[in-house]
Amino acid sequence: MTLRIGQGFDIHRLESGDGVTLGGLWIACPYRLVAHSDGDVVLHAVMDAMLGALALGDIGELFPDTDARYQGADSAQLTRIVRDRCRHLGYVVGNLDLTILCEQPKISPHRATMREVIAQVLDIPVDRISVKATTCEQLGSIGRGEGLAVQAIVLMLAHA
Numbered sequence: 001m002t003l004r005i006g007q008g009f010d011i012h013r014l015e016s017g018d019g020v021t022l023g024g025l026w027i028a029c030p031y032r033l034v035a036h037s038d039g040d041v042v043l044h045a046v047m048d049a050m051l052g053a054l055a056l057g058d059i060g061e062l063f064p065d066t067d068a069r070y071q072g073a074d075s076a077q078l079t080r081i082v083r084d085r086c087r088h089l090g091y092v093v094g095n096l097d098l099t100i101l102c103e104q105p106k107i108s109p110h111r112a113t114m115r116e117v118i119a120q121v122l123d124i125p126v127d128r129i130s131v132k133a134t135t136c137e138q139l140g141s142i143g144r145g146e147g148l149a150v151q152a153i154v155l156m157l158a159h160a
């Protein structure tokens with residue numbers, strides 16, 4: 001098979017803090033993401049989409065939160081591990097489309113840099129990475145600002 005599609009979803013709780021890491025990018029804001037790792041919900045969804053495309057399980061299986069090695073883990077580094085695992089199986093990311101759902105922080109000022117950082121982590125051109133964001137119109141838990149969720153869809157290409 002030369003093309004494989006995968007989707008990933010992740011959500012983390014927000015609480016008072018001094019910033020969040022999203023898509024490998026530190027964004028200073030009055031919140032933090034509650035997590036065992038660095039809480040990078042964007043890269044968690046990306047990894048799950050890549051793993052899903054190749055039917056390799058999920059990040060919970062690969063990097064268990066019961067394992068002390070992943071306490072405060074750098075999700076960019078974990079993403080490079082997933083990228084390399086896919087490469088060894090003959091696949092690279094063709095394109096990636098992300099939707100970030102949150103009320104805060106505002107994503108648009110960081111969108112361009114976030115795309116660059118994700119492209120660097122995945123080692124692919126930035127024009128293959130899409131980052132979109134939406135609020136939830138104050139509906140439900142995300143709308144109340146209690147958390148931040150991400151949907152990811154990825155197309156994996158068999159490389160030559």
Ligand code: MG
Nearest residue numbers: 010011041044
């Ligand atoms: Mg997560």
